[in-house]
Amino acid sequence: MDSANGSDWLKLAREVLDTEIEGLEAVREQLGSGFVRAVEAMAGCTGRVVVTGVGKSGLVGRKIAATLSSTGTPSFFLHPVEGAHGDMGMLREEDVILALSNSGGTDEVNSLIPALKSLGATVICMTGNTASAMAKLSDIAIEVRVPREACVIGLAPTTSTTAQLAVGDALAVCLMEHKSFSKDDFRKFHPGGTLGQRLATSVDQLMHTADLPVVGDGATLKQALEVLNAGGLGLVAIVDGGNVLLGVFTDGDVRREVCCGPFDLSQPVVDVMTVSPKRAGVGESSARVLDVMEQNEITVLPVVREDGVLAGMVHLHDLLGKGSLRFSGSGIGEHAG
Numbered sequence: 001m002d003s004a005n006g007s008d009w010l011k012l013a014r015e016v017l018d019t020e021i022e023g024l025e026a027v028r029e030q031l032g033s034g035f036v037r038a039v040e041a042m043a044g045c046t047g048r049v050v051v052t053g054v055g056k057s058g059l060v061g062r063k064i065a066a067t068l069s070s071t072g073t074p075s076f077f078l079h080p081v082e083g084a085h086g087d088m089g090m091l092r093e094e095d096v097i098l099a100l101s102n103s104g105g106t107d108e109v110n111s112l113i114p115a116l117k118s119l120g121a122t123v124i125c126m127t128g129n130t131a132s133a134m135a136k137l138s139d140i141a142i143e144v145r146v147p148r149e150a151c152v153i154g155l156a157p158t159t160s161t162t163a164q165l166a167v168g169d170a171l172a173v174c175l176m177e178h179k180s181f182s183k184d185d186f187r188k189f190h191p192g193g194t195l196g197q198r199l200a201t202s203v204d205q206l207m208h209t210a211d212l213p214v215v216g217d218g219a220t221l222k223q224a225l226e227v228l229n230a231g232g233l234g235l236v237a238i239v240d241g242g243n244v245l246l247g248v249f250t251d252g253d254v255r256r257e258v259c260c261g262p263f264d265l266s267q268p269v270v271d272v273m274t275v276s277p278k279r280a281g282v283g284e285s286s287a288r289v290l291d292v293m294e295q296n297e298i299t300v301l302p303v304v305r306e307d308g309v310l311a312g313m314v315h316l317h318d319l320l321g322k323g324s325l326r327f328s329g330s331g332i333g334e335h336a337g
Helices: 003-030 033-043 055-070 080-084 113-118 133-137 159-178 183-189 194-200 221-231 251-260 286-296 316-320
Strands: 049-052 075-078 096-101 122-127 140-143 214-216 235-239 245-250 300-304 310-315
Touching: 003 159, 033 096, 033 122, 033 140, 033 159, 049 055, 055 075, 055 096, 055 159, 075 080, 096 113, 113 122, 113 133, 122 133, 122 159, 214 221, 221 235, 221 245, 221 251, 235 300, 235 310, 245 251, 245 300, 286 300, 286 316, 310 316
Parallel strands: 049 075, 049 096, 096 122, 122 140, 214 235
Antiparallel strands: 235 245, 300 310
């Protein structure tokens, strides 16, 4: 491929993405009472959310079912043909059905809906045609109508399946919020996942212990700044003679001091440090520490023993598994006192 053709492929690829963005924007504006009713029905479901569809919509449906199950809403995928040949026996009246079809005219799904409703299950459809047979057969319809597909012939499911997938994600996130689904819950459902494994460990297994940016309580602001700059974590801890944590001084504190007036480098750092800062305890779960960081918009925390002695420091990226962390520059270690 020569460079000219390469430019053509990039131009076409960007046009595809632009078309799909256009589709998502259109679907975002369409969301209304149907979506709200669907969330309410799924939130009140005492059974399972059963997702069904064929072709590309079926593939999207499998992903939606997997996302729902992993985020606290029990779900599975039912192929409509298999459902018509005995697999409906897995369903119960307390289940909620989520049927997917862009056209709303998929015979395999539509022929199954009356039987699903006869069981007492609530049927929600996600379709690009709210005047379709599927929408009329269903109890609730979510409109997912895109202006056009992204393929050059305008026929292959591209923008429409992207929109289905995105609305499925929106349903899952709304249900997570309704159920107050937490990181601890996520860890329970993902015991084999990398993030789940990290959040299951105690914070002292992930914290930094060597070459910590620390100064004594007799240090000047200039000395603290030098350690802060060299430490690469965006925070310097101030300790007493027994290594007990007294306070912290961060990149954010530097900005505030500069903006507030004269910046005296000779003054004691204890005069400007954050006293009694947020901290993590040795043995505390990484999931709990991550919650504290997010709630307080903190990126780095000192870790202390029960007696207050500084044991280490942990950064948000350590918890999320983004590799060995050594930053240079400022703006990384904002710390809420």
